[in-house]
Amino acid sequence: MPVPKPNLYPDFNIIRLSHVCLNVRNLIASKIFYTDILGLQVTDESDTHVYLRAMEERGHHCMILQKSDRPGTVEVIGFKTFDEDDLDKAETYFQSKGRPTRWIERPYQGRTVLTSDNMGIPLEFYHKMNRLEPIHQKYMLYRGVKPLRIDHFNCFTPNVDESVAFYSDFGFRVTEYTEDKESKRLWAAWIHRKGGVHDMAFTNGTGPRMHHVAFWVPSPLNIIDLLDLMATTGYVNNIERGPGRHGISNAFFLYIIDPDGHRIEIYCSDYQTVDPDLEPIKWDLHDPQRQTLWGAAAPESWFKHGTTFVGAETKDSTIKASPKTQINVGIDPELLTIGLTIAGYHIEKGARKFADYSKAMIDDLGESVRPYLRTLYEAVRFYPGFDNEGMSTPDEIDALLKGNQDVGKQQLGTDGNRETISTPSEQSSGVETGDVAVLGRVERVGDKIVDSGSDQSGRRNIQPEQTVLSKDLRDGVSDNLVGGRGDDREGNNDVGDRGADGPVIAP
Numbered sequence: 001m002p003v004p005k006p007n008l009y010p011d012f013n014i015i016r017l018s019h020v021c022l023n024v025r026n027l028i029a030s031k032i033f034y035t036d037i038l039g040l041q042v043t044d045e046s047d048t049h050v051y052l053r054a055m056e057e058r059g060h061h062c063m064i065l066q067k068s069d070r071p072g073t074v075e076v077i078g079f080k081t082f083d084e085d086d087l088d089k090a091e092t093y094f095q096s097k098g099r100p101t102r103w104i105e106r107p108y109q110g111r112t113v114l115t116s117d118n119m120g121i122p123l124e125f126y127h128k129m130n131r132l133e134p135i136h137q138k139y140m141l142y143r144g145v146k147p148l149r150i151d152h153f154n155c156f157t158p159n160v161d162e163s164v165a166f167y168s169d170f171g172f173r174v175t176e177y178t179e180d181k182e183s184k185r186l187w188a189a190w191i192h193r194k195g196g197v198h199d200m201a202f203t204n205g206t207g208p209r210m211h212h213v214a215f216w217v218p219s220p221l222n223i224i225d226l227l228d229l230m231a232t233t234g235y236v237n238n239i240e241r242g243p244g245r246h247g248i249s250n251a252f253f254l255y256i257i258d259p260d261g262h263r264i265e266i267y268c269s270d271y272q273t274v275d276p277d278l279e280p281i282k283w284d285l286h287d288p289q290r291q292t293l294w295g296a297a298a299p300e301s302w303f304k305h306g307t308t309f310v311g312a313e314t315k316d317s318t319i320k321a322s323p324k325t326q327i328n329v330g331i332d333p334e335l336l337t338i339g340l341t342i343a344g345y346h347i348e349k350g351a352r353k354f355a356d357y358s359k360a361m362i363d364d365l366g367e368s369v370r371p372y373l374r375t376l377y378e379a380v381r382f383y384p385g386f387d388n389e390g391m392s393t394p395d396e397i398d399a400l401l402k403g404n405q406d407v408g409k410q411q412l413g414t415d416g417n418r419e420t421i422s423t424p425s426e427q428s429s430g431v432e433t434g435d436v437a438v439l440g441r442v443e444r445v446g447d448k449i450v451d452s453g454s455d456q457s458g459r460r461n462i463q464p465e466q467t468v469l470s471k472d473l474r475d476g477v478s479d480n481l482v483g484g485r486g487d488d489r490e491g492n493n494d495v496g497d498r499g500a501d502g503p504v505i506a507p
């Protein structure tokens with residue numbers, strides 16, 4: 001489906017995105033993250049809500065943190081209209097599209113109409129919001145990344161064509177897009193009202209889900225400062241991707257994860273798009289420079305993790321194409337996390353020598369684990385508190401891989417940089433269906449790795465259809481291998497809807 005022609009005279013007039021309400025578990029932890037680390041300013045707070053604005057903003061809030069029993073979900077996203085009449089026109093418009101509408105009370109906002117888009121994303125429109133004094137020249141207030149304003153939302157949708165067509169009809173204009181060559185369907189699109197590259201973007205995937213909320217900062221140096229700050233204040237695991245420069249939008253970026261799994265982008269230096277006849281820029285889905293101009297692919301988590309909207313049911317996308325990810329340039333996070341769990345299991349169960357362990361791992365995970373056998377083995381060796389007695393030494397492994405040493409009647413050859421087992425182990429016990437072992441809080445039941453929950457008393461709370469890593473083990477992965485992507489600051493693993501994607505890819 002081609003990019004829709006812009007509707008320059010929509011039924012009602014939106015001027016920009018305005019705010020988002022995020023549901024959080026621990027209001028204090030979230031407030032610390034968004035104020036001390038990001039640098040947003042508190043404009044009001046209670047036992048249940050914290051209202052925040054960025055440094056250039058005159059409106060009362062661009063973000064509302066809401067204490068909730070559904071943390072890691074998005075309550076609503078908000079847009080500002082050009083005038084009051086636009087609110088009534090918006091109500092009529094959305095009703096004509098078959099969408100539910102109702103007028104709601106939102107503190108510090110005037111009349112506000114709540115509705116939803118064609119995928120179920122909850123939207124609210126207002127014109128008046130309490131105005132606050134300018135603070136953009138009160139430099140003593142600047143903290144963290146020095147955020148100037150909220151810039152855009154990016155959402156997963158199961159049908160980018162339908163989402164873009166829906167928003168185009170009420171005035172959003174496409175600035176850049178990615179198309180699936182085979183189906184000619186949109187894979188992603190960036191659409192705007194305010195004259196930047198986007199107020200809203202849609203990305204192909206299970207949706208609707210929020211991919212990220214972005215804040216504009218003065219310069220790339222602020223992003224470097226934020227990285228230094230996060231790395232030295234206990235938030236290193238919350239750094240997901242970047243810094244870098246996008247091909248699409250030409251913006252400098254960083255992606256971080258908040259304590260509840262909400263992804264935040266720090267963003268600057270995109271370009272002006274106010275011309276009504278601006279031609280959209282088309283990108284190839286498999287061009288790595290569209291993601292990052294410097295060529296580095298995004299991690300797998302970036303394409304899979306998102307947070308659900310309250311009241312919106314998600315659907316899977318029907319587009320099967322997917323961009324290249326970091327699996328080609330490093331260790332795939334899914335394989336890594338699952339692999340470490342299974343490696344620990346086999347070594348603890350008795351396959352302590354590298355050859356025995358290698359055979360067991362390949363039996364379990366297949367040939368794709370070969371390049372990572374040694375990395376996983378060493379990660380288990382240095383896992384805090386793990387008894388590594390009897391494990392092959394690095395020298396023994398070196399010798400084994402070179403084929404120069406006979407270790408327990410087993411020899412490993414080499415296939416380029418990949419280890420190849422040439423003789424099966426006589427010692428390897430294998431794993432039988434129904435077998436149960438425990439490593440930390442992670443259990444293996446048959447051919448599944450499951451999380452037994454915090455209760456150490458027995459084999460309960462088993463979720464056979466999910467692969468979930470324990471907090472401790474994931475910390476081990478982070479500490480020993482990838483230096484990041486652990487749990488949130490409170491040790492909560494069940495943020496957002498990561499389970500819907502199968503294996504947890506941290507945050």
Ligand SMILES: [Fe+2]
Nearest residue numbers: 152154214265
């Ligand atoms: Fe973005």
